[in-house]
Amino acid sequence: MKARLGARTGNRRMEAEGRTETAEARLLKTRDKIKSTARRIRRELRSHG
Numbered sequence: 001m002k003a004r005l006g007a008r009t010g011n012r013r014m015e016a017e018g019r020t021e022t023a024e025a026r027l028l029k030t031r032d033k034i035k036s037t038a039r040r041i042r043r044e045l046r047s048h049g
Helices: 002-009 012-048
Strands: none
Touching: 002 012
16 A cells, blocks of 8 residues: 555655565565464374374
């Protein structure tokens, strides 16, 4: 949203901040998915070992 607003108003700094925040949010979601998957795999390995 911030990136779109910056693009509409010609505010390049706001647009860049918006893109950065979006990218950071995607990375955090990916990190959470990886951690969740690792926990699940560890649980499965413990239950089969």
